[in-house]
Amino acid sequence: MKNPSQVLARKTVNKIRRWLNGDVEAAELNDELHRFHNFAYGDLNHKMLTIMNEAPGAVRPTYTWGVLQAAYLAKTLGYQRISVIEFGVAGGNGLVSLEETARRVEPMFGVAIDVYGFDTGEGLPPADDYRDMPNIYTGGTYRMDEEGLRQRLTKAKLIIGDIKLTLPEFLKSKPAPVGFISVDVDLYTSTVDTLKILDADASLLLPRVHCYFDDIMGCSCAEFLGERLALNEFNESHPRAKISPIFGLWNYVPRRYAGEIWVHMIYMAHLLDHPLYCADDGMVTRKSEDLKTESRQPLAMAT
Numbered sequence: 001m002k003n004p005s006q007v008l009a010r011k012t013v014n015k016i017r018r019w020l021n022g023d024v025e026a027a028e029l030n031d032e033l034h035r036f037h038n039f040a041y042g043d044l045n046h047k048m049l050t051i052m053n054e055a056p057g058a059v060r061p062t063y064t065w066g067v068l069q070a071a072y073l074a075k076t077l078g079y080q081r082i083s084v085i086e087f088g089v090a091g092g093n094g095l096v097s098l099e100e101t102a103r104r105v106e107p108m109f110g111v112a113i114d115v116y117g118f119d120t121g122e123g124l125p126p127a128d129d130y131r132d133m134p135n136i137y138t139g140g141t142y143r144m145d146e147e148g149l150r151q152r153l154t155k156a157k158l159i160i161g162d163i164k165l166t167l168p169e170f171l172k173s174k175p176a177p178v179g180f181i182s183v184d185v186d187l188y189t190s191t192v193d194t195l196k197i198l199d200a201d202a203s204l205l206l207p208r209v210h211c212y213f214d215d216i217m218g219c220s221c222a223e224f225l226g227e228r229l230a231l232n233e234f235n236e237s238h239p240r241a242k243i244s245p246i247f248g249l250w251n252y253v254p255r256r257y258a259g260e261i262w263v264h265m266i267y268m269a270h271l272l273d274h275p276l277y278c279a280d281d282g283m284v285t286r287k288s289e290d291l292k293t294e295s296r297q298p299l300a301m302a303t
Contacts, residue, residue, distance in 0.1 A: 025053055032254050038286040044068050045254045051104050059104070060097045062262045063182065065253060066210040067101050070179025071109045073206055076282030081112040081176040082206065087194045088184035088214070089119035089158065090142035092149035098182070099155040114176050115156035118163055118194075121146050124186055131188040131225045142186075163193045171200050179206045183227065184214035191230035198234070198241055198269050207274035208281065211243065211267040231267075240273045 032045040048064050067084055074082045084102060089095050095117040102113035126139035150158060159166050163185075183194055198209065215227045223232060235242050246268050250258045257263060271277060 025049075028254075028256070029053075036252075038284060039252075040072060040283050040285050041252045044072060045252075047105075047108055049254050049256075051101065055100060055104065058097065059101045060094070061253075061257055061260070062212050062266070063094070063098050063101045063180075064105075065266065066180040066182070066212055067098070067105050067113065068108075069210045070206065071105050071111045071113065073208060073281055074111045074177070074179055075109040077206070077276055077279060079111065079177060079206070081114065082179040083114045083116060083176045084180040085115075085178060085197070086117045086182045086184070087119075087163070088142075088182075088186065088190075089117040089149070090123075090144060090184075092117070092144065092152060094182065094184070095149070095156050095158070096152055099153065103155060112176070116159060116170070116175070117156055118159050118166060118170075119144055120162060121160040125190070127187055129189065131229055133187070133220060133226050136219055137186050163190065167193065167197060171197070171204060175204060177204055177206050178209055180210045180212075182212040182214070184212075186215050186227075188226050188229050191227045192233070195230060195234050195243075198238075198243075198271065202271065202274045205271055205274065207271050207277040207279070209269040209271070211269055212262070213265050213267060216265060217261060241269065241271050243267050243269045 029046055029049055032049060033042050035045070036042040048061070048068055051059055051064050051068075052061060063084075070082055070084060074080075084098060086095050086098050095115070098117075099115045102115050105111075106113050121144045123140040123143035124137055127134040127137050144160075146158070146160060159170060178197060178200070181194075181197065183191060185191055185194055198205065213227050213231070215221065216231075221228060223229065231243050244267060245264070246266055249266055250263045253263055
């Protein structure tokens, strides 16, 4: 029989622990909210941490960051609906996470978010070209249990087949403008096909598309093969569309994530010919005229 005093003590300790954890979370949220005085990052980071705290393990920081940025841009520019995409679904944990993130972000901005996942369903294609890094990747790995995954999905649409064929058909269906993509197709050749989504008509894309590239760090990743080569070739062949790292991003994500590797795997596709590329994207929340007016106000005398 349990000692009543021990039970009471344990309950008290657990209650204090929950209180302390809540206090720490509140302090972190408040810090992020007020950390950036003139930029949208403060509010976006606050929203990100709220989601991460409410659904630990169910959502990923990579996707939460990207979807929040896309939805905020869409709201600022007047879009009512956007698309977010995972290229390379495999077992499906990422796609399940992406749809959960989208479900939580939608009411924050009043922007509907459609979720799509592209995959062969058969695992990786055979790799025998050095650019596909066959020293790392083996054909047939990451095979999908399609039936099992479809039973887990509640919002996302799964698109199965060779992306050379499925992506053009997808674009013909006129989806909502794409605001975020996750590219986890491993191979150079598959990444080349995936990046063709950025050649779509401007009506199918936000002017800036946040991108996550999963296979550009560590191992034998290099500028002359794999996903990095596909990125370099895209930039060389597209004078009016560029994919760039977001420089110094670790300074702008929530502090708890500043040292994580995914921060270096977030890029932005700049569609320079997009009709709304030069429109105010809302990231600077206090413009120079506001600051000038403020600076003209008389300073309070020190006491």
